[in-house]
Amino acid sequence: xxxxxxxxxxxxxxxxxxxxxxxxxxxxxxxxxxxxxxxxxxxxxxxxxxxxxxxxxxxxxxxxxxxxxxxxxxxxxxxxxxxxxxxxxxxxxxxxxxxxxxxxxxxxxxxxxxxxxxxxxxxxxxxxxxxxxxxxxxxxxxxxxxxxxxxxxxxxxxxxxxxxxxxxxxxxxxxxxxxxxxxxxxxxxxxxxxxxxxxxxxxxxxxxxxxxxxxxxxxxxxxxxxxxxxxxxxxxxxxxxxxxxxxxxxxxxxxxxxxxxxxxxxxxxxxxxxxxxxxxxxxxxxxxxxxxxxxxxxxxxxxxxxxxxxxxxxxxxxxxxxxxxxxxxxxxxxxxxxxxx
Amino acid sequence: xxxxxxxxxxxxxxxxxxxxxxxxxxxxxxxxxxxxxxxxxxxxxxxxxxxxxxxxxxxxxxxxxxxxxxxxxxxxxxxxxxxxxxxxxxxxxxxxxxxxxxxxxxxxxxxxxxxxxxxxxxxxxxxxxxxxxxxxxxxxxxxxxxxxxxxxxxxxxxxxxxxxxxxxxxxxxxxxxx
Numbered sequence: 001x002x003x004x005x006x007x008x009x010x011x012x013x014x015x016x017x018x019x020x021x022x023x024x025x026x027x028x029x030x031x032x033x034x035x036x037x038x039x040x041x042x043x044x045x046x047x048x049x050x051x052x053x054x055x056x057x058x059x060x061x062x063x064x065x066x067x068x069x070x071x072x073x074x075x076x077x078x079x080x081x082x083x084x085x086x087x088x089x090x091x092x093x094x095x096x097x098x099x100x101x102x103x104x105x106x107x108x109x110x111x112x113x114x115x116x117x118x119x120x121x122x123x124x125x126x127x128x129x130x131x132x133x134x135x136x137x138x139x140x141x142x143x144x145x146x147x148x149x150x151x152x153x154x155x156x157x158x159x160x161x162x163x164x165x166x167x168x169x170x171x172x173x174x175x176x177x178x179x180x181x182x183x184x185x186x187x188x189x190x191x192x193x194x195x196x197x198x199x200x201x202x203x204x205x206x207x208x209x210x211x212x213x214x215x216x217x218x219x220x221x222x223x224x225x226x227x228x229x230x231x232x233x234x235x236x237x238x239x240x241x242x243x244x245x246x247x248x249x250x251x252x253x254x255x256x257x258x259x260x261x262x263x264x265x266x267x268x269x270x271x272x273x274x275x276x277x278x279x280x281x282x283x284x285x286x287x288x289x290x291x292x293x294x295x296x297x298x299x300x301x302x303x304x305x306x307x308x309x310x311x312x313x314x315x316x317x318x319x320x321x322x323x324x325x326x327x328x329x330x331x332x333x334x335x336x337x338x339x340x341x
Numbered sequence: 342x343x344x345x346x347x348x349x350x351x352x353x354x355x356x357x358x359x360x361x362x363x364x365x366x367x368x369x370x371x372x373x374x375x376x377x378x379x380x381x382x383x384x385x386x387x388x389x390x391x392x393x394x395x396x397x398x399x400x401x402x403x404x405x406x407x408x409x410x411x412x413x414x415x416x417x418x419x420x421x422x423x424x425x426x427x428x429x430x431x432x433x434x435x436x437x438x439x440x441x442x443x444x445x446x447x448x449x450x451x452x453x454x455x456x457x458x459x460x461x462x463x464x465x466x467x468x469x470x471x472x473x474x475x476x477x478x479x480x481x482x483x484x485x486x487x488x489x490x491x492x493x494x495x496x497x498x499x500x501x502x503x504x505x506x507x508x509x510x511x512x513x514x515x516x517x518x519x
Contacts, residue, residue, distance in 0.1 A: 017356070021360070024364075025367060028367070028371070029371070032371055050385040050388075054388065054389075054392070061396075096399060097396050097400055098400075098403075141446055141447070142411065164389055165393070165449075166396055167393060167396035167397050167400050167447045167448075168396070168400065169400050169410065171408075177409065323407060324407060324408040324409070325409050326408055327410065327411065328400060328410070328411075328412050328443075328446070
């Protein structure tokens with residue numbers, strides 16, 4: 001019964017062992033760090049996801065999308081949501097990173113029914129050999145308003161999520177720009193402004209009509225009587241009340257909805273008059289009856305609207321042009337896949 | 342039974358188990374850590390930064406004839422530029438403060454940037470910085486946009502004196518992570 005171990009120098013000593021492992025670790029770490037890609041086949045999918053998230057962000061931010069139905073196709077999928085074949089949020093191919101508010105609203109509309117999520121995801125190209133999940137957010141930089149109804153998208157899984165942020169402009173649609181200082185000569189000014197729809201086709205208006213009033217001289221009031229001061233006419237001679245404030249038309253002052261229809265405006269304020277399509281009148285044949293819209297302000301606030309029925313063309317007037325209104329924002333995308341978890 | 346009394350074999354076995362455990366945990370640690378995917382991850386991070394730099398210039402470069410934005414367009418700053426560069430240290434040329442603020446709002450907080458204006462005239466090539474926030478790091482990305490000034494545009498007296506319309510100016514945004 002001899003305990004020989006303590007006296008046996010032939011076994012492996014601790015120092016030997018530590019040194020051996022140390023050399024091994026240094027070599028191993030060196031090899032692992034300096035040969036890129038040696039362990040990539042063992043990575044579960046983070047690298048794969050980064051290209052997928054980039055691709056999806058490019059489709060959303062730089063592509064206007066596509067709809068297709070029999071022989072009819074085009075990029076206006078927001079007006080043909082049942083024939084949607086590719087989701088894209090850009091205005092058009094020539095304006096990457098400019099997102100259309102109409103398309104964002106259409107996307108929210110489709111996803112109001114949560115069961116449509118799978119088809120929306122498929123139409124972003126996220127269903128192939130691997131099934132991915134996605135959520136999208138578009139936030140305005142100045143107000144922080146979220147434009148996407150995020151509650152209808154799935155929330156990201158806890159692991160292995162790849163995200164990307166794209167800086168975008170959000171196109172809130174076309175507005176008629178009424179620069180009240182365009183003609184600074186006071187003798188040419190008037191208390192009221194008239195927009196006409198003489199060039200309108202008989203196709204009904206589908207979008208809100210927005211008249212943007214800004215750059216006034218001094219402090220003025222739009223809609224001074226607070227009733228019956230936004231009017232319409234079929235001939236430019238007889239004007240009648242447009243309708244109810246809050247139903248047929250709204251005012252936004254500096255982007256904030258106004259509870260009252262009487263608005264004070266100074267030189268730095270921007271007032272948007274929004275008229276909903278249903279406030280525009282048609283005859284039984286579908287022809288446009290509302291040919292003129294009159295906005296009345298206090299004093300001499302508008303550029304040369306002469307009394308003789310002179311009005312500005314809503315569609316393409318050199319003095320009061322239509323411009324798209326862009327607000328800066330950030331689109332954030334998260335992509336993950338349960339198949340790669 | 343000599344086996345029961347021989348403790349040497351058991352110690353070798355324990356040593357072997359401990360060694361294999363250390364080896365396995367090292368392997369596991371390395372496979373889990375980010376250091377392994379550095380080359381690829383870095384490329385993907387650089388790609389995202391480049392995308393942001395490119396997006397920022399594209400968003401700023403909107404056409405004032407057909408659109409309006411609370412953020413002034415790149416062309417208005419180029420047109421109003423006084424022709425002077427920042428030659429030493431960091432800083433922002435007068436008149437570029439709003440542009441600087443807009444770019445800072447668009448880019449993430451931990452990203453710094455410089456802005457260059459480059460153009461040619463009779464005296465040759467002019468290249469310099471108009472917004473300087475520091476010296477670009479190793480993994481900087483660069484994005485460029487061309488802005489054209491025409492004779493009828495509202496331009497500063499510098500461009501009027503320069504008088505080479507249409508004048509093309511290259512705007513270069515250099516971004517890097519802090």
